Amino acid sequence: MNINSGEFLVYKSCGEGNTYKFWIYNKGMRKRAISLSAMEKVLKRIGADRVSESGKEALREVLEEYGEDVGRRAWELAKHSKRKTIRSTDIRLAIR
Numbered sequence: 001m002n003i004n005s006g007e008f009l010v011y012k013s014c015g016e017g018n019t020y021k022f023w024i025y026n027k028g029m030r031k032r033a034i035s036l037s038a039m040e041k042v043l044k045r046i047g048a049d050r051v052s053e054s055g056k057e058a059l060r061e062v063l064e065e066y067g068e069d070v071g072r073r074a075w076e077l078a079k080h081s082k083r084k085t086i087r088s089t090d091i092r093l094a095i096r
Contacts (some may be wrong), residue, residue, distance in 0.1 A: 033067075034060050070094045 039056040073094035
């Protein structure tokens with residue numbers, strides 16, 4: 001936790017003794033779902049010898065945006081089927 005960067009760890013009790021951790025960011029910051037090291041592994045797997053930080057960040061940004069779009073469409077399909085769970089079939093249909 002780094003107060004200077006604007007991130008805070010918040011604990012929220014949700015009944016029955018369950019406590020969940022939430023990261024809260026201010027100043028427009030958000031935690032990334034995909035690590036830069038994962039982006040480097042992907043790019044090296046396809047044959048890249050070297051990968052710059054900006055290249056890793058650009059790929060991460062594109063993949064996260066695409067993933068959010070697919071996830072949003074899959075969620076709509078699950079809601080239409082009156083389900084709360086997104087299934088692999090929803091993801092496959094959302095990609096089409």
